[in-house]
Amino acid sequence: MNDPRLKSQETPIFPFTAIVGQEEMKLALQLNVIDPKIGGVMIMGDRGTGKSTTIRAIADLLPEIEVIKDDPFNSQPLEKNTEEKETEFIKIPMVDLPLGATEDRVCGTIDIEKALTEGIKAFEPGLLAKANRGILYVDEVNLLDDHLVDILLDSAASGWNTVEREGISIRHPAQFVLVGSGNPEEGELRPQLLDRFGMHAEIRTVKDPNLRVRIVEERTLFDFDPKAWIEKYKQQQEGLKEKLIKAQQLLNNVDISYDFRIKIAKVCSELNVDGLRGDIVINRAAKAYAAFQGNTTVSIADIEKIVVLCLRHRLRKDPLESIDSGYKVKKIFEEIFDLN
The missing domain is CATH 1.10.8.80 (Magnesium chelatase subunit I, C-Terminal domain)
Incomplete structure (x- = not known):
């Protein structure tokens, strides 16, 4: 199903440098990109304040990474014996975790029958494998089951995901920036879980009428002609991308x-x-x-x-x-x- 026509029809992403306001959220995301060991960011704020748009925009801004072709964990070429293996460059993975996701969907599953009958560890990777070396975004994280939030935080902190079933154990790298968002009206995360997020950004609905008009106009113009809008911000995007790469190297x-x-x-x-x-x-x-x-x-x-x-x-x-x-x-x- 690797149809090249499907790849060319990617959804245009709103440029990060075109996002008006919400400086706390933007700064927290940029710092986590520079140093993923900060521990991710929890973004709490009103509905319709551009949380998802901003998170997708920062992922789109980042440089491509080199991976082993068709590797389910986006492994770096140095991670394995790759003399015979083909590599490719891909966009930084940006994985959305749906609210109703099960533990198997998040962590992956082991095919016990195959393991017993054929003697091989048949592993079906989950969302943590897809998010390796990228960003894992959980919208409404405060409504997610505490057990799942615990798993996400453990993997984000250790950089590994372990799946155990019927005495069979699979471990794979899961290094990602964990970004959670939510609306405080729907309840907060438990303090024990909240403390595990490196940063906490608060965002509020913009009150200034002039700024509100500007935000609406920017979004309307982008929706009308995404290509032209992306081109307009190309120079600013490249400038910020370069600044982030230099910061990573200088850290x-x-x-x-x-x-x-x-x-x-x-x-x-x-x-x-x-x-x-x-x-x-x-x-x-x-x-x-x-x-x-x-x-x-x-x-x-x-x-x-x-x-x-x-x-x-x-x-x-x-x-x-x-x-x-x-x-x-x-x-x-x-x-x-x-x-x-």
Whole structure:
């Protein structure tokens, strides 16, 4: 079913650089692309605020990756003995996880009958295999079964997916950026699960009438002539793509001073953040943001830019308490970093 005519009929994707507003969401996605070890992002906000459009747009912006042809796990050529194997370049995988997905659909299944009768491990890959080296997007993640959310978070953190059935075990790489979105009116994720997301972006419906008109006009013009609209933003898209690639290359050379690391730890301690995940994510995100700016040293401004995104969802103690909007995080940050 690899009909070349079908490949040419891909749905046009709204350019990332054409998206108006929603700076928190865009920044969180870009930083996770620069350093996937930040741990993904949870995007909570009103319906119809462009969550899905933005997530698809960031995936479309990324450079192609080299994979072994017809490999179900998008394996890198170096991952296996590939002397005899053909490779190809594909777009970064962007996998949608449907709300009603079963565990087998997500993780994959083992054909026990084939394993017993033919003595081979017959594995049918799931969505985690397809998402390897890409982005896994779960809309309405707060309505997903907790058990499934746990599996997703475990795979995202470890980079592996293990399927076990009747004494047979299959393990495959599952390295992806996990992006969840949801509407707070439909309930929050449990704090234990929410804490596992690296960042938490809040988005709100735009109130400014001029901005609303501009957003509607941009979308209308894109729907009328997608090719022309994509061409219009081509230069900006290429510029941002280049900036992201340079940031990825620079990331390992970025340094954060001991004094800043101590102050980050004090912020987390003062806010009673459980565990050390908050400290780790702030350090990673600050480095990613510095690299995004083309710098090799983290500044106070870099930390200030990302600290709310990294901590606002880690403050809750009572499951019924709403997520802090960021005021408390900002206040403590300013006190400890002497910005008052």
